Amino acid sequence: MILLNPGPVVLSAAVRAALAKPAICHREPEFADLQDRIRSALIGVYDLDPERWAAVLLSGSGTAAVEAMLISLAPAAGRLLILSNGTYGERMAQIARSHTLECSVLSFSWHDAVDLQQVEQRLAEDSTIRHVAVVHHETSSGRRNDIETLGALCRRFDASLLVDGVSSFAGERLDFEGWNIGACAASAGKCLHAAPGMAFVIARRDQLSDGPSPQRSVYLDLNTYCRHQDAGDTPFTPAVPLFYALDAALDELRAQGGWEARHRHYRRYADRIRQGLLALGLQPLLAAGDSSVVLQAWHQPEPPGYEALHDGLKARGFVIYGAPGALARRVFRVATLGAVSGSDIERFLAAVDNVLGAVHPPADAR
Ligand SMILES: *Cc1c(COP(=O)(O)O)cnc(C)c1O
Numbered sequence: 588m589i590l591l592n593p594g595p596v597v598l599s600a601a602v603r604a605a606l607a608k609p610a611i612c613h614r615e616p617e618f619a620d621l622q623d624r625i626r627s628a629l630i631g632v633y634d635l636d637p638e639r640w641a642a643v644l645l646s647g648s649g650t651a652a653v654e655a656m657l658i659s660l661a662p663a664a665g666r667l668l669i670l671s672n673g674t675y676g677e678r679m680a681q682i683a684r685s686h687t688l689e690c691s692v693l694s695f696s697w698h699d700a701v702d703l704q705q706v707e708q709r710l711a712e713d714s715t716i717r718h719v720a721v722v723h724h725e726t727s728s729g730r731r732n733d734i735e736t737l738g739a740l741c742r743r744f745d746a747s748l749l750v751d752g753v754s755s756f757a758g759e760r761l762d763f764e765g766w767n768i769g770a771c772a773a774s775a776g777k778c779l780h781a782a783p784g785m786a787f788v789i790a791r792r793d794q795l796s797d798g799p800s801p802q803r804s805v806y807l808d809l810n811t812y813c814r815h816q817d818a819g820d821t822p823f824t825p826a827v828p829l830f831y832a833l834d835a836a837l838d839e840l841r842a843q844g845g846w847e848a849r850h851r852h853y854r855r856y857a858d859r860i861r862q863g864l865l866a867l868g869l870q871p872l873l874a875a876g877d878s879s880v881v882l883q884a885w886h887q888p889e890p891p892g893y894e895a896l897h898d899g900l901k902a903r904g905f906v907i908y909g910a911p912g913a914l915a916r917r918v919f920r921v922a923t924l925g926a927v928s929g930s931d932i933e934r935f936l937a938a939v940d941n942v943l944g945a946v947h948p949p950a951d952a953r
Contacts, residue, residue: 589904589906590927591908591921591927591935592906592922593920594783594924597926598782598832598926599780599835599836602781605831606782606831608831610828613824621830622821622830625644626641628837629789630789632757632837632845632846633761633763639792640789642788642789643655643788643789643812644786644812645785645812646825648774648783649773650678651786652772652786652787652788653678653679653753655804655807656749656788657688658807659788659795659804659809660770660798661689661717662717665716665717667683667689667691667720668690668693668706669690669719670701671693671722672695672697672701673697673726674725675725675751676694686804700733703740706719706737706740710740710744711744714744716744718746718747718769719737719746719749720751721749723752723754723755723771724879724881726882727911727912729879729882731878734750735765738767746767747769748769750768753773753774753786754881756777756789758778758850758879758880759846759880759881763789768791769791769794770794772786772788774787775833779833779837780839780924781833781835782828782832785830790809796810798810853881856929857878857881857923859932860936864885867936867939867943869939870885872886882920884919885918885920887916887917888943891942891943893919896939896942896943899941900939903942908921
């Protein structure tokens with residue numbers, strides 16, 4: 588089964604083998620070595636200075652990292668501004684509300700860009716805003732938000748970006764220093780091609796040091812994790828097999844040429860799928876330049892409708908993804924993460940043609 592959903596991904600043979608390694612105790616030096624290796628490799632994906640940046644590892648899905656980032660770094664004094672143009676922006680607002688963080692939310696339509704003029708106005712009106720939380724790749728629509736321009740704007744108002752990079756880390760460009768990023772949450776099971784259930788936050792060390800007191804969570808406090816991990820230790824029992832899998836996946840990323848090579852590889856697949864689906868008469872939700880290379884959303888063909896398209900493709904070995912919230916029942920999504928080959932993409936396009944052809948038989952066959 589070829590998974591074209593945005594994680595979990597088809598695992599490579601090396602990552603699958605790593606999951607089956609013998610158990611080790613997390614209080615032994617061999618675990619500390621594994622943890623250190625992963626933390627350095629994650630900092631190395633975007634060539635960050637380990638003196639200034641820390642990778643903090645968590646067992647949990649991507650949302651655990653986003654929640655840990657927001658509640659550990661939003662200071663007790665000062666307001667958080669959350670920008671939302673999709674499901675994951677809304678989820679950040681939900682996290683902030685459930686922890687009663689001082690925050691305001693600017694919401695935009697799910698297929699529109701974040702309106703930077705409105706952000707600028709809000710920052711100018713409220714000098715207590717210290718952090719701006721934003722989703723880099725809003726996976727619900729496939730939009731890559733322009734956090735480069737946003738970061739420059741925030742720098743002028745002395746606010747740093749807290750980025751949900753769960754579906755862009757290792758697949759899209761992220762300039763941590765240049766874009767005024769304070770922290771970025773991500774997970775192992777998307778563009779890093781490891782197993783789901785492990786996540787992390789790359790945080791500027793000076794942001795970690797002035798977290799709120801008292802801390803807002805026992806289990807999701809980044810400062811606690813970072814302190815233990817810097818000492819070669821861990822506060823709780825980690826998901827060790829997932830650490831092994833991420834370690835193997837990071838080795839593969841390096842061997843394949845790093846994030847830039849992965850970005851080019853996704854770009855090739857995205858372009859091919861775009862060309863192939865356009866040729867079949869399907870319409871993309873966003874212009875190519877607004878979309879990430881990781882995933883594209885398409886208007887649902889009627890007929891056959893999402894269920895029939897999904898089921899027809901699944902019977903042919905491919906899993907596509909519906910859309911949540913405001914886009915539900917209107918679009919379907921195709922991601923190209925994981926160990927998917929160029930010939931899988933060609934077979935996928937042929938399968939779409941086949942499923943649509945069963946609904947719209949050629950005129951001479953009617
Ligand atoms: C997948 C994803 C998440 C996290 O979802 P989980 O189900 O908790 O892994 C968060 N943000 C974005 C943008 C995502 O794509």
